[in-house]
Amino acid sequence: MAPNVKSDGRTTRWDRHRAERREEFVLAAVRTIDTLGPDASVADIAAEAGVSKPVLYRYFADKGELHAAVGAWAADLVLARVLSAVLAPATARDRVTAGVAAYLDTLAEHPQAFLLLSRPTSGQDPLGPGKDQIAAKLTRLLGDALRHLGGDAGAAEPWAHAVVGLGTSVGQWWLERHTVSRAAAARYLSDFIWHALSGAAAESGVDLSGLDAGDGDVTPIRSEKHR
Missing domain, CATH: 1.10.357 (Tetracycline Repressor; domain 2)
Structure with a gap:
């Protein structure tokens, strides 16, 4: 029988934080694309969001996943x-x-x-x-x-x-x-x-x-x- 593990809320807080950050990056992507057009790069989007490309890739596997979002x-x-x-x-x-x-x-x-x-x-x-x-x-x-x-x-x-x-x-x-x-x-x-x-x-x-x-x-x- 699996042990009864009590949640301390950290997982829930992290999930909420991650969802909020993804939403921020999606809105940054929209602003970037609206300004630069459909060919806006991930680097352009990261710059608009105020983060580096590696940080952006922690939340989206690739450019396709970001576009899907x-x-x-x-x-x-x-x-x-x-x-x-x-x-x-x-x-x-x-x-x-x-x-x-x-x-x-x-x-x-x-x-x-x-x-x-x-x-x-x-x-x-x-x-x-x-x-x-x-x-x-x-x-x-x-x-x-x-x-x-x-x-x-x-x-x-x-x-x-x-x-x-x-x-x-x-x-x-x-x-x-x-x-x-x-x-x-x-x-x-x-x-x-x-x-x-x-x-x-x-x-x-x-x-x-x-x-x-x-x-x-x-x-x-x-x-x-x-x-």
């Missing part, structure tokens, strides 16, 4: 902004518009960081886990909505992944080309997503206007923290 930061930021927009009281159509606008506004705040993340290197996609996370949240929201309206909730997952794919592709295109304004890109993308979702739902006899909310009521689309 930046990808996780980016996905969390996008998810928080988009959820805040789509959970606000409004018509279903306006929620889609607000969510897309929040997404492109976030990309515009950190264009160089998102450009880096949109270009996989060494066969790795630093945004991969984040896109899966966003798709999973969107699947739950769409599933709730379809069940509420009496539709086929099985459509929620493929629709969610389709929306994430559209957003990723259009976001990368806009960051690279800027052939239209951010407002125009948001309008075109939200129009496409809305008509794709509402059209597919209508084919199954479901009217998404049944999700229109007012007076602070955002049921059935609600935040995970309320579940």
Whole structure:
């Protein structure tokens, strides 16, 4: 039988310290990439963080792991902004518009960081886990909505992944080309997503206007923290 070892809290404190330091380094990486572009080096990031490269490598195995951590930061930021927009009281159509606008506004705040993340290197996609996370949240929201309206909730997952794919592709295109304004890109993308979702739902006899909310009521689309 294993001995009963009492924790003195040192392991917990170290884990918390390590997590806090990693977060500091990720934010330093974002600032560096925003300033110097996607080709910013680990040395550049270490300098911004005020540490040496060896110190940085104590927290990240290599540059790929650091970029993956930046990808996780980016996905969390996008998810928080988009959820805040789509959970606000409004018509279903306006929620889609607000969510897309929040997404492109976030990309515009950190264009160089998102450009880096949109270009996989060494066969790795630093945004991969984040896109899966966003798709999973969107699947739950769409599933709730379809069940509420009496539709086929099985459509929620493929629709969610389709929306994430559209957003990723259009976001990368806009960051690279800027052939239209951010407002125009948001309008075109939200129009496409809305008509794709509402059209597919209508084919199954479901009217998404049944999700229109007012007076602070955002049921059935609600935040995970309320579940």
